[in-house]
Amino acid sequence: MKTTTFGLDLAKRVFQIHWVDMETGEIGKRQLKRDQVRPFFANRAPAVVAMEACGSAHYWARQLTGLGHDVRLIAAHFVRPFVKRNKTDAADAQAIWEAVQRPEMRFVAIKSEAQQGVLTLHRVREQLMKMRRMQVNQMHGLLYEFGAGVPAGPHGMTHAARALTELADTLPAMVIETLREQLQRIEALTHDIAAIERRLAAWQREDEAAKRLMAIPGVGLLSASAAIATIGDASTFRSGREFAAFLGLVPRQSGTGGRVKLLGISKRGDVYLRTLLIHGARSVLTHQKQFSEHLQHLLARRPFNVAVVALANKIARTIWALLAHGRTYEHGYVAHAA
Template sequence: MNFTPVGVDIAKQVFQVHWVDPQTGEVISRQIRRAAFLEHFANRTPCLIGMEACGGAQHWARRLGEMGHQVRLMPGKAVKAFVIGNKNDVADARAIWNAVQQPCVRAVAVKTETQQAVLALHRMRQQLVRFRTMQINGLRGLLTEYGEVMAVGRAALNRAMAGVLARLSERLPAMLMDTLREQWQRLDVLDEQIAQIERRLSEWMKEERACRQIADIPGVGLLTATAAVATMGDPKTFSSGREFAAWLGLVPRQTGTGGKLRLHGISKRGDVYLRTLLIHGARSVLARTKEPGPWIEQLRRRRPNNVVTVALANKLARTIWALLAHDRKYEKAHVSVRPV
């Protein structure tokens, strides 16, 4: 079935739609209010709708998909290359219409509401961890102004805080001392909120078969398993594990001309959060595993530790894709054989 390509530039209230009528060849660029957006596409034959993967795009992709349309969400960086002239809603919709017809543009997976809910928990947990780090650093900085210097880290703060407050209570006003105690106690509240989110993620992990499949991989724990399943969506959208690893930015960046190809550091494209979790998981494997295996041992002799860590993170990503795409359990002694 031939789907008419349609470019949609979404916003809060006014959406810009661009397409070419397949019968007359007329170029149509139209503004549609938010309230009438779904009604417009409900009355049309199935289309190939392209949108930037920005805020709200997942919601509209699900709703349009329920109507029978084929929706492709694309990274903003891929669409930007097709913007001609000044950047405005009309030019953006035209660029999206051009980009959605290019087979080389990698589409972002349309996620279910449950997968988005899991990612929302991850984002809120990450925000709370940042708040906690800011709170610790703020307390250390304020106390340094009064001659109390503490080592870096939460454990060092807990060990020294009681004695520091006792010494300063004789010199400083009570209003400041009470506030410092409240801010210190607030760290326990943040700890409990973070732990509560982790318990909810753990409950979902027990219910989700895909999470249990990849949780047996060394270096893949609660956070990595739940984030990987929710971020990937359908593993069949990637043709191979190497493509999934490249999508996460765990492959070398390439430059070349005249037939000469040069490899640089990793590209760092894709999801920063999931890539960070995979690298931390690989680092924990290298630090704690007594028998890392011959592949890692050989790599350690030839490459620096950071390169080995990223290489193992790449392998973790490929293993995750292989287990989910082929519906298999993790086997430590499994040997991958290239099909003939």
């Protein structure tokens, strides 16, 4: 008996399903309310269920996998070419059904609840960092209008508080009070960010994979935890280069007539993790005293930022190798071809 393939278009309330009966060839289309999705698939024989990797996709993937189905998540930009007409729920479900049957289609690894929990901490921290950066920059600009120069960065807020005390006799009380409230908000954001980092550190102490990743030069707490949570299952990628391409750390290609031109990095995939790896690579090249022969030659013939991205690419490949093969980091390790 052939396995039935379902294309499931996710939504908040109304879900659309598309499938073809393998015995009769009849095309099935159906709308389901949110509370009807699980009972519908619970009464079906094990099948292939395809969904776009969008909001709530990993939750439904875990739910349907628990029912015995083979769930496959597809990136949204891989589904779009199969939409034949106007974008509707029915057209999207049919496009998902067609896309999942392509032999070379790539799928997104299903994340566990623990991995999504770690990503949640990272997303909240990232937003708090942006909010604090906005508040700090505004504080600098407002104090500068009154002739008070404050050192850059959140650490300069101590000088900002001192400047407010000095300006208390010359500025209106309502201005001083408002700026002090701004300082309190910055302090509260800093406290919240530190609390999230403590939670990540506590998780890292109990996770063996994170400990192994942090042995890589340029990989710290944030990079290690974000990498583990973002990758999901490392076996999804066939090689370290595929993982680096997933992060957008490989060159874009443009070619015709058999001639291929390499451009800048593609910048595809997860921006957050790519940024962390590039910052880690820059820290290594800035603070490390001794470099390998490869890095020495690279820095001698290429600009510094190009070398930073190249090192970030190498770090990404190393992360994949440690996770995919369960290895520990070895300085100077050289892979041997089979």
